[in-house]
Amino acid sequence: MSRSFAIRILPVFCSALIGTAIQAQNEGQLHGNFSTDVQLYNQDSAIGAVLPPERLGANAWANLIYTQGNFEAGGRMESYEPSLAGYPAGQAYSGTGVGYRYIKFKVSDLEVTAGNFYEQFGQGLIFRSYEERYLGVDNVMDGFRLKYKPYRGVYLKTVLGRQRFGFNNGAVKGVGLVRGVDAEVSLAELLDSAWTSANNLIIGGSFVSKFQEDRNPFLVLPQNVAAGAVRANFTSARWNIYGEYAYKVNDPNGRNESVYKNGQALHVNATYSVKGLGASLGAHSIDNMFYQSDRSAPTPFDLNINFLPPLTKQHTYNLPATLYPYATQPNGEVSAQGEVFYRWKKGSKLGGKRGTKIAVNFSTAYALDTVHLGLADDTTRRLGYSSKFFTPGKRQYFQDFNIELRKKVSDNWQFALTYLNLLYDIDIIQGKSGKPPVHADMFIVEGLHNFTDRNSVRFEVQHLSTKDDHGNWATALAEFTFSPHWFVAAMDQYNYVTFDDTFLQDGKLEVSPKRFHYPIGSVGYIRSGTRFQMNYGRQRAGIFCVGGVCRTVPASNGLSLSVTTTF
Amino acid sequence: MKYTVLLMLITILIIPSCDVVKDPVPPSSTGPTNPIDTSTVDTSDTSAMIVRRKVLLEDFTGHRCNNCPDAARTATQLVSFYGEELVVVAVHCTFDFAAPASPPNANGSYSTDFRTPAGNAYENALGVNFLPNGAISRRMFNNSLLHGQSAWGSAVADIFGQEADLDIWFDQLTYNASANTVSAEVKVAVLNPIVGDQNLTIYLTEDHIIDWQLDNQASPNDVPDYEHRHVLRTTLNGTWGVPLVVGSAEPGDTLTFTYPNFQLNSAWVGSNCALVAYAYETDSYEVSQVKERKFQP
Numbered sequence: 092m093s094r095s096f097a098i099r100i101l102p103v104f105c106s107a108l109i110g111t112a113i114q115a116q117n118e119g120q121l122h123g124n125f126s127t128d129v130q131l132y133n134q135d136s137a138i139g140a141v142l143p144p145e146r147l148g149a150n151a152w153a154n155l156i157y158t159q160g161n162f163e164a165g166g167r168m169e170s171y172e173p174s175l176a177g178y179p180a181g182q183a184y185s186g187t188g189v190g191y192r193y194i195k196f197k198v199s200d201l202e203v204t205a206g207n208f209y210e211q212f213g214q215g216l217i218f219r220s221y222e223e224r225y226l227g228v229d230n231v232m233d234g235f236r237l238k239y240k241p242y243r244g245v246y247l248k249t250v251l252g253r254q255r256f257g258f259n260n261g262a263v264k265g266v267g268l269v270r271g272v273d274a275e276v277s278l279a280e281l282l283d284s285a286w287t288s289a290n291n292l293i294i295g296g297s298f299v300s301k302f303q304e305d306r307n308p309f310l311v312l313p314q315n316v317a318a319g320a321v322r323a324n325f326t327s328a329r330w331n332i333y334g335e336y337a338y339k340v341n342d343p344n345g346r347n348e349s350v351y352k353n354g355q356a357l358h359v360n361a362t363y364s365v366k367g368l369g370a371s372l373g374a375h376s377i378d379n380m381f382y383q384s385d386r387s388a389p390t391p392f393d394l395n396i397n398f399l400p401p402l403t404k405q406h407t408y409n410l411p412a413t414l415y416p417y418a419t420q421p422n423g424e425v426s427a428q429g430e431v432f433y434r435w436k437k438g439s440k441l442g443g444k445r446g447t448k449i450a451v452n453f454s455t456a457y458a459l460d461t462v463h464l465g466l467a468d469d470t471t472r473r474l475g476y477s478s479k480f481f482t483p484g485k486r487q488y489f490q491d492f493n494i495e496l497r498k499k500v501s502d503n504w505q506f507a508l509t510y511l512n513l514l515y516d517i518d519i520i521q522g523k524s525g526k527p528p529v530h531a532d533m534f535i536v537e538g539l540h541n542f543t544d545r546n547s548v549r550f551e552v553q554h555l556s557t558k559d560d561h562g563n564w565a566t567a568l569a570e571f572t573f574s575p576h577w578f579v580a581a582m583d584q585y586n587y588v589t590f591d592d593t594f595l596q597d598g599k600l601e602v603s604p605k606r607f608h609y610p611i612g613s614v615g616y617i618r619s620g621t622r623f624q625m626n627y628g629r630q631r632a633g634i635f636c637v638g639g640v641c642r643t644v645p646a647s648n649g650l651s652l653s654v655t656t657t658f
Numbered sequence: 659m660k661y662t663v664l665l666m667l668i669t670i671l672i673i674p675s676c677d678v679v680k681d682p683v684p685p686s687s688t689g690p691t692n693p694i695d696t697s698t699v700d701t702s703d704t705s706a707m708i709v710r711r712k713v714l715l716e717d718f719t720g721h722r723c724n725n726c727p728d729a730a731r732t733a734t735q736l737v738s739f740y741g742e743e744l745v746v747v748a749v750h751c752t753f754d755f756a757a758p759a760s761p762p763n764a765n766g767s768y769s770t771d772f773r774t775p776a777g778n779a780y781e782n783a784l785g786v787n788f789l790p791n792g793a794i795s796r797r798m799f800n801n802s803l804l805h806g807q808s809a810w811g812s813a814v815a816d817i818f819g820q821e822a823d824l825d826i827w828f829d830q831l832t833y834n835a836s837a838n839t840v841s842a843e844v845k846v847a848v849l850n851p852i853v854g855d856q857n858l859t860i861y862l863t864e865d866h867i868i869d870w871q872l873d874n875q876a877s878p879n880d881v882p883d884y885e886h887r888h889v890l891r892t893t894l895n896g897t898w899g900v901p902l903v904v905g906s907a908e909p910g911d912t913l914t915f916t917y918p919n920f921q922l923n924s925a926w927v928g929s930n931c932a933l934v935a936y937a938y939e940t941d942s943y944e945v946s947q948v949k950e951r952k953f954q955p
Contacts, residue, residue, distance in 0.1 A: 182802065257801065257802070263801050265800070270675065306816065307812050308814075309684070310811075313677035313679050315677045317675050341678060385809075386808060387800065389805060390787075390788050472680070472682065523754065525722060
C-alpha cells in the first residue's frame with residue numbers, strides 16, 4: 092500500500108468505524124443505493140453510430156445517507172470511466188470521485204445544511220438547483236443553506252454557494268457565486284383559527300444574486316446580477332391557482348448576445364378537478380431569462396441558476412418524446428397550454444361497462460414580439476431590443492394538439508388510442524439552422540393484455556407521418572412481463588419513407604434516400620430492490636428530455652446494461 | 659430578536675448584490691491597458707528582453723452555424739485590440755454545422771467542406787459539441803477549456819502579458835507562386851526551464867475566402883458572399899505536430915524545424931495564406947507560445 096493511498100483511505104476507514112460505533116450506540120440508520128449504465132459500442136457507420144476510442148462506456152453512482160436523530164450526512168461517489176457517448180448534456184464528466192457530500196442538522200426551528208444541497212424557490216423562475224441524472228444536468232450548490240421557521244406558517248430560506256459545473260475525478264465548481272433568500276407565508280397556518288376558510292393562500296417572495304468578476308476588455312459588465320420574484324398560490328378542494336412573476340436586472344451573457352436589457356417572466360397556471368373531470372389552463376411569457384452563474388458558460392446546460400418550467404405536454408411515447416420534444420426558450424417566448432380530462436362513468440352510453448377516459452391537450456409557443464434597437468444602441472446602452480411583454484411575435488416555435496382515449500374493454504384487455512398533430516420549429520428548438528418547420532401527425536395504439544394475474548403483454552404501435560425532416564417513422568413495441576421477476580421486450584423503429592423523392596449525390600448521381608431499421612431487444616430481472624436490464628440493438632440519434640430540458644443522444648449500436656439497487 | 663438577526667442576514671445578502679450598468683462601453687477600449695514590448699526576439703541574444711506569451715484563439719465554427727459569424731466578429735474585434743499578440747484560426751468542425759448540405763441545395767449553397775482531418779481530431783479531443791466555441795491557447799479558464807465568445811476577451815486578458823517560456827519565429831518563409839509551394843524554417847528558443855513534453859504544430863490558414871455562411875444577424879440569413887477569415891486548411895507536420903521538448907529543456911537551447919516545398923492545394927489562394935506555428939504541452943494541450951507569419955506581408 093502506498094503512503095498516499097493509505098492517507099486517502101484512512102479517513103474513510105475511520106469514518107466507517109465511527110459510523111458503525113454510532114449506529115450501535117444510538118441506532119443511527121444508513122441507507123444507500125447504486126445504479127450504473129454500461130454500454131459496449133459497435134461500429135455502425137450506416138446510421139452514423141458513434142464509436143468512441145474506448146468502446147466500453149460506463150456511468151455509475153452510489154449514494155450513502157446516514158441519519159441519526161436531527162443529524163444527517165451523506166455523499167455520492169460517481170464514476171465516468173469514460174462517460175457514455177453524448178453524456179452529459181453540458182460539460183464533460185470524467186474519472187471517479189466524490190460528486191456530492193453534505194451534513195445537515197436541525198436545531199429547534201432552524202435547519203442547517205453545509206456542503207452540497209438541492210433547493211428551489213417557487214417554481215424556480217429565479218432559483219432551482221436540481222439533478223436530472225439521465226440528462227446529465229446537475230447544478231447542485233456547494234456552500235450552505237439555512238431553513239428557518241420563525242413562526243407557524245412562515246418559512247424562510249437562505250442559500251449561498253457555487254454550482255457544480257463539471258466532473259473530473261470529483262465535482263468541479265463554476266466560478267460564479269450564488270446567494271439567495273426566500274420567504275413564504277401560508278395564511279391558513281399563520282392565522283390558524285382566525286382563518287375560517289377551507290381554502291388556503293400561500294404568498295412568497297425571493298431574491299437571488301450572482302457574483303462573477305469582470306475582466307472583459309470591451310464592456311463594463313455587472314459583477315453582481317440580481318433577480319427577484321413574487322408568487323401566490325391559492326388552493327381549494329377543486330382549484331389550484333398559481334402565479335409567479337420574476338424580474339432580472341441587466342445580465343449580459345453569452346446566451347443573449349451580451350445585451351444589457353433587463354429580463355422578466357410571468358408564469359400562471361390554474362387547475363380545476365372534481366371526480367371524473369379535470370382541467371388546466373396555463374400561460375407564460377419569458378423575456379431574456381437565461382440566468383447562469385457563469386455569464387460565459389460554454390453550453391446552455393451549464394450552471395443554470397433558474398429553471399423555466401415548460402408549458403407543453405411531456406410525452407412518454409417514444410416517437411413524440413424523442414424526435415420532436417419542446418424545450419422552453421429562455422431568451423424569449425410566449426406560451427400557453429390547456430388540458431381537459433374527462434371520465435365517462437360506467438354504465439353510461441360512452442362509458443360502457445368499465446368507463447372510458449379521454450384527455451385533450453393543446454399547447455402553443457411563439458417567439459416574443461421584439462424590435463431590434465440597431466447600431467446606435469450597440470454603441471451606447473446595448474439594450475439589444477425592445478419587447479412587448481406577453482405579446483407573441485410572428486414566429487411560431489411549437490404547437491401540439493393531442494387527444495388520448497383510454498378504455499378497458501374486458502377483464503383482460505385495455506387499450507389507449509392517441510392522436511397528435513405537431514408543428515415544430517426545428518431551427519430554433521434543435522438549432523438545425525435553415526431547416527424548415529416540421530409538420531407531423533402521429534397515431535399511437537397501446538394495448539395491455541393480462542394472460543394471468545402474473546403474466547401480461549403490453550404493446551405499442553406508433554406511426555409518424557411528415558414531409559419534413561427525416562420523413563415517416565413507424566415503431567412497434569412488445570413487452571412481456573412475467574411477475575414478479577422477469578420482463579422481455581422487443582422494439583423496432585423504421586424510418587420507412589422520406590417523402591418518396593430522390594436527390595442528386597455529388598451533383599450527378601440520382602439516388603434514393605436511405606431507409607433504416609432500428610431494432611432493439613431487452614431483457615430484465617427484478618428482485619427485491621435490485622433491477623437488471625440488458626439491451627442489444629440500434630439506437631437512433633434523438634433528443635432526450637426531462638421537464639423541458641433536452642439533450643442530444645447520438646446514434647449507437649451495441650450492448651447496454653443497467654443495474655439499480657438500494658438498501 | 660430572532661427577526662432582527664434574520665433581517666440583518668437578508669440585508670447583508672441583498673445590499674451588495676446588484677450592479678446596474680448605465681454605460682456598458684468603457685472610456686478606452688482601443689488597446690490593452692498595459693502595453694508591453696511586443697518585439698519578437700529573432701537574434702541569438704534572447705536574454706536581452708522579456709518575451710511575452712502570444713495567445714492562440716481557435717474559433718470552432720461551421721458555415722451552417724447561424725451564431726458563428728457573431729463569434730467571428732468578436733474574434734476580429736479582439737485582433738484589432740490585441741494586434742499581433744493574438745492569433746486567430748477558424749477551425750470548421752462538427753457534422754451538424756460544418757458538413758456540406760446533403761442532399762445538395764439546388765443553388766449550390768453550403769457545398770464546400772471546410773472541415774479538415776486535423777480539425778475533426780481537435781473537435782473530438784477537446785470535446786467540441788456546441789458551436790460557436792473557442793479555445794484560448796487551450797488553457798483552462800473558469801474551469802473550462804472551451805468558451806463561448808462572450809468569454810474570449812476575459813480569457814485572452816488572463817494570458818496576455820505573461821512571460822513566455824518559449825519564443826517562436828519564422829526565420830524564413832518563401833512562397834513560390836508558380837509552383838504553388840511554401841518553404842519555411844521555424845526556430846524555437848527556450849527562454850526558461852521547461853519540464854514536460856511539448857510539441858510544435860504548424861497550421862496553414864487561408865484568409866478572405868468568399869463562400870456561403872448562415873448568419874442570424876444578416877437578412878436574409880443565407881449569405882452567399884460571406885468573408886471567411888483565418889480558415890484552417892491543413893497542417894504542415896501532422897495533426898499533433900512533432901516533438902519539441904522531450905522530458906525537459908534548459909534556457910539557451912534553440913531548435914530549428916525546416917519544411918521545404920510544401921505543396922498547396924490548387925483551390926487555395928496563396929497570397930491570402932499564412933503559417934501559424936505553436937508549441938503546446940502534450941498532456942494538457944495548453945499552448946505555450948504561438949507565432950503567425952503571412953505568405954505576403
